[in-house]
Amino acid sequence: MKKPRQAVVVTLSGKRKIEEVARDLKAIGLDEAQSLDAIGVVTGATDPDKIAKLRKVPGVQDVSLDHKVDIGPPDGRVS
Template sequence: MTEPVKVIVTLEAGAPGDVGQRLADKGLKIEAMLDAIGIITGACDAGDIARLQKVDGVAAVEHDIAVDIGPPDAEPS
């Protein structure tokens, strides 16, 4: 079994209210629903991404990556 991948789901304006449940039904393990900005974050198997992209109201499904900008006093590299 592969390790789940973290994803960011961007919703279309006016996406149906049950889009979160429909994404979960397609394999998304929801971590956060940011309704004010139309974003849902979560994790799924890599093979589920294509199914998530086809859910009505979904604009995009993208891999989430960690970003580290370092401490404020760090020298640029």
């Protein structure tokens, strides 16, 4: 059975252009990649067994697992 894809947040070191790092991440298997140039982050999804390879890409400082956050509706009760 195939493992589910894992959403990740890739923090860049700033030593390479974000476009270059994103290209290398996609080549390894980062899908749905979105580059957030203003904060030096690339987000996407990948197979869990590829996370270690993503961490080794030049220009990557960290790869963290992304978690869904639900803050509820604006007029909802505070708990």
